Amino acid sequence: MRIIDLSTPIDASVWEPNPIEHRVMSAAEGGAHMAEGMRRNHGLDFDPADLPGGELLSLDTMTLTTHTGTHVDAPSHYGSVAEYGEPRHIDRMPPDWFVRPGVVLDLTGEPVGAVGADRLAREFDRIGHTPAPMEIVLLHTGADRFSGTPKYFTDFTGLDGPATDLLLDLGVRVIGTDAFSLDAPFGHMIKAYQRTGDDRVLWPAHFAGRRREYCQIERLANLGSLPGPTGFTVSCLPVLIAGAGAGWARAVAMIED
Template identity: 75%
Template sequence: MRIIDLSSPIDAAGWEPDPITHEIMTPAEGARHMSEEMREHFGLEFDPADLPGGELLSLDTLTLTSHTGTHVDAPSHYGSVGSYGTPRHIDQMPLDWFLRPAVVLDVTDVGTGVIGADRVEAELRRIGFQPQPLDIVLLHTGASRHAGTPEYFTDFAGLDGPAVDFLLDLGVRVIGTDAWSLDAPFGHMIERYQETGDKSVLWPAHFAGRRREYCQIERLTALGSLERPYGFRVACFPVKIAGAGAGWTRAVALVDE
């Protein structure tokens, strides 16, 4: 079995609307920190100089949102009330949703804008595949090439409401994308709304989760490296953050050889 990494890194050097803070405590600093913590919390005295090289362990402290890097959105992210009941947080979601057969749909031709149900259906016909209940559907939009730049947040394509409903009607409960959002870019949605007055064009993919329970994986990468569009599994277990609307994941494709 080959394991293909589909996850983008959490990288403080990349451009983010909500900047990442990454502070690194060196092993020598970690030794002094440990000594101070032991004294304060446990009343123990220990001289860091007694350690080899005066070093203990490094420590990383990060400030970031749960939507930084590759992550899974929970139903509670989409709103506080769902027509199906109270939306669940990420730590409440069933684990068997996140290790499933998967299919990747090539929609790189869409560019920036909206991916409709007809485009999704056409791609499924082209590759000769019908998703089964609980299969994971991944959208290869090509947006990951902009990761780490401002363009990553403005130049991509996202699903409209009918496209999400089409997949949910098939029993899909996890939909992933290599873009920043499963919805179209802010500017595109707002421009369409201002032109038409149609509120249904505003965050339709996310708001679909208020009607029907499902999860999104956002900010995937390397979907184009998969040699075939199906015949593999995806593992994307979210980090168990109590009461959170999302959790980071190290998403991977598992390809049997």
């Protein structure tokens, strides 16, 4: 089996709209930390200098959102109320949603904004495949080339409401993108709303999740490395964070040799 990594890293050294704080406790500091904890919590004295090399283990502490790096959005991210009942958090979603045959749709070359259902239908015709129920649909926009820069959050293509509904009508329950969001860029949507007064242009892909239960994978990468539009399995199991609207994922494509 060949495995293609489809994930972007969580990296405190690059630009993010919500900056990451990454603190590293060295292995030597870890020894002192352990000794203090054993003394405080268990009444045991231990000299960390007795450790081989005077070191124990390093420890990383991070402050970040669950929407940093490659992650899966849960239905509860889309709003507190849904037409189908109480929206589920990420730890309540069934694991079998996230290991399924994949379909990649090529949207590279599309302008900043959102594509419609007609564009997806043309892509189905081009690849000779219409997504089947529970297949994971991935949108290859090429936006990951801007990852780590401000342009990643302003220059990409998303889906409009009818395009999202088309996929959900087909039985798709997980939709992924290599862009920052499955919707158009925030500024693009806000300007469209100010110009038209039509609130349907505001986060239509996300808000579709208030009517239909589904999950998104955002901030994927390397979708251009997939061998074809089909013929691979996607694994994007989210981290179980109790009561959270999203969970980080190490998304990969698995291809049988």
